[in-house]
Amino acid sequence: MPFDLYSIRHTCGPDKNVCDNFDFMSIPGDMSNFRAEPITDGNIESKADLLMEQYERTASLFTHNVALIPLGDDFRYSYEIEFDQQYQNYKRLMDFINSNSASRYKNATISFGTASNYFQVIKERQKSDFPSLSGDFFPYADIYNAGQPAYWSGYFTTRPFHKLLSRILEQNLRSLEILFTLSLNRIGQNNFSRDYDKIIKVS
Numbered sequence: 001m002p003f004d005l006y007s008i009r010h011t012c013g014p015d016k017n018v019c020d021n022f023d024f025m026s027i028p029g030d031m032s033n034f035r036a037e038p039i040t041d042g043n044i045e046s047k048a049d050l051l052m053e054q055y056e057r058t059a060s061l062f063t064h065n066v067a068l069i070p071l072g073d074d075f076r077y078s079y080e081i082e083f084d085q086q087y088q089n090y091k092r093l094m095d096f097i098n099s100n101s102a103s104r105y106k107n108a109t110i111s112f113g114t115a116s117n118y119f120q121v122i123k124e125r126q127k128s129d130f131p132s133l134s135g136d137f138f139p140y141a142d143i144y145n146a147g148q149p150a151y152w153s154g155y156f157t158t159r160p161f162h163k164l165l166s167r168i169l170e171q172n173l174r175s176l177e178i179l180f181t182l183s184l185n186r187i188g189q190n191n192f193s194r195d196y197d198k199i200i201k202v203s
Contacts, residue, residue, distance in 0.1 A: 008071055012055065024038060039093055066118065098110065
């Protein structure tokens with residue numbers, strides 16, 4: 001993403017104070033500092049203008065005319081009510097913007113989509129193939145407010161299959177070690193040390 005983070009506050013455009021106006025989550029007990037005003041007939045025009053201004057700035061950073069604007073963050077959409085709040089407010093904005101696209105918003109249209117939808121549209125509009133990078137992107141850096149690079153690994157969000165497999169294997173190995181030790185003590189013989197070495201080597 002072109003800005004600091006992938007949260008709603010940072011993805012709609014360069015001005016996070018403006019982006020705060022488009023995070024419509026309002027859950028009782030939530031400790032968020034800012035509550036976005038729901039979209040109504042009275043404010044939809046000004047809110048749509050504000051949103052499109054940020055989207056245009058974001059879109060100018062891409063090499064094609066399709067911008068990806070994620071609507072989420074870590075630990076979001078844990079409650080059904082949040083999905084409804086975000087969807088209903090954004091749907092009203094989208095309908096207004098798309099219905100005024102030709103006259104007001106430079107023929108821009110916005111819609112909900114998946115990552116797959118996003119790349120499919122780019123493939124249709126872009127003549128050349130995507131540039132590709134190879135290698136491991138772990139860890140990476142973000143630039144925060146202080147302007148200092150912050151390196152982090154994202155351990156709990158990357159390579160989930162490998163981490164799950166590692167935990168399962170470790171659990172099975174530990175169970176095997178316990179059973180082996182209990183069996184060895186029950187039999188009372190010491191000539192199983194080579195078998196234990198095999199277990200360790202295999203693991």
